[in-house]
Amino acid sequence: MTREERQLREAIIAKCRWMNASGLNQGTSGNISARYKDWMLITPSATPYDAMKPEMIASMPLEGEHGSWEGPLQPSTEWRFHLDIMRGRPDVGGVVHTHSTYATVLAIARKPIPACHYMMAAFGGNDIRCAGYARYGTAELSELALQALEGRNGCLLANHGMIAVGANLDKAMWLAVELETIARQYYLSLALGAPHILSESEIADTAKGFSTYGLQQPKSKPAKREAVKGKAAKARVAAAGRASEKKRSSRK
Ligand SMILES: [Zn+2]
Numbered sequence: 001m002t003r004e005e006r007q008l009r010e011a012i013i014a015k016c017r018w019m020n021a022s023g024l025n026q027g028t029s030g031n032i033s034a035r036y037k038d039w040m041l042i043t044p045s046a047t048p049y050d051a052m053k054p055e056m057i058a059s060m061p062l063e064g065e066h067g068s069w070e071g072p073l074q075p076s077t078e079w080r081f082h083l084d085i086m087r088g089r090p091d092v093g094g095v096v097h098t099h100s101t102y103a104t105v106l107a108i109a110r111k112p113i114p115a116c117h118y119m120m121a122a123f124g125g126n127d128i129r130c131a132g133y134a135r136y137g138t139a140e141l142s143e144l145a146l147q148a149l150e151g152r153n154g155c156l157l158a159n160h161g162m163i164a165v166g167a168n169l170d171k172a173m174w175l176a177v178e179l180e181t182i183a184r185q186y187y188l189s190l191a192l193g194a195p196h197i198l199s200e201s202e203i204a205d206t207a208k209g210f211s212t213y214g215l216q217q218p219k220s221k222p223a224k225r226e227a228v229k230g231k232a233a234k235a236r237v238a239a240a241g242r243a244s245e246k247k248r249s250s251r252k
Contacts, residue, residue: 001054008034008169009041009054015173016049019098024180029161030098031076033086034169038062040086044073062087081142085165088146092165094172099161102183106130107156115198116186119178121206124152126198128179133158154179 001009012032019025019032028049033042039059043049047056058071060083067083069075076082082095106113113120113128120126131148134140145163148155153175154164164179166172189195198206 005036005041006054008036009057011169012041012043012057013049013052013054015096015169016043016052019096019173019176020049022177024100024177025098030096030100031078031082032097032169032172033076033079033082033095035062035086035093040083042075042079042082044071045076047073077137080137080139081145081163084142084146085149085163089149089165091167092172094166094169096164096169096172096176097161098176098180100176100180100183102187103156103162103180104160105187106183107158107160107162110158112156113182113186115200115203116189116195117182118198118203118206119182120198121203121210122175122178123154124207126200126203128152128154128156128182130156130158133160136160156183 012034015032016030019030020027024030028046031043033040035041036059038061040062041057041059043052044056044058056071056073058069058073058075058079060067060069060075060079062083067079069079078097082097085092085095107130110130112130115126120128129148129152131141131144134144141157141160145155145157148157149163149165153166154162156162162176162179162183164172164176166175186195
């Protein structure tokens, strides 16, 4: 296992733990996957997140035999839609699936979420669709989920939960939180009555500004400071080199 792959596996476990600690998910019902080269890494089936170790994450090839996997534990029972999303959507690097309460409540009522908040623009269109019902883990559910996700970064699953997808794991988790938030806001606005829904052009206009919205990259430092930092780093490397030279010579 490369260091990069191990770090990604650790990130999956950290996200799972955070997902439960934050209340977004309960128990072992949620699952997370991430793209790693030609593979999909996915949480194993029915394993408490606290006991999860990087080696326990299952890996599945994106090409080749559909459904084959490697690892000490079976992949999540929901591997099928995770895998089909990764295969069908090259833009997706991370998938988060939860049974978060408000998204699931709307999915039980089979209510798609309209553009009740400008954050809808982060999902790629004017609504978050609700995929029809099929039993968990089935090819049928996977097909329905992919249809509902067409041109979108999230969907509800009827009488089940929700899926959020992103270019990477961080973005997928960010959108999972946003989806549950919009679901809660929409639910409450329905309780109050007559929510006002934004128009297609209002969402399109918001989407324009979204290329820089959400997860920010740190601003690059001015060139001068970088140069100084570079010199300091070089000096540290040189000092470390001298120290290891010393160690080696003292071991002789
Ligand atoms: Zn599920």
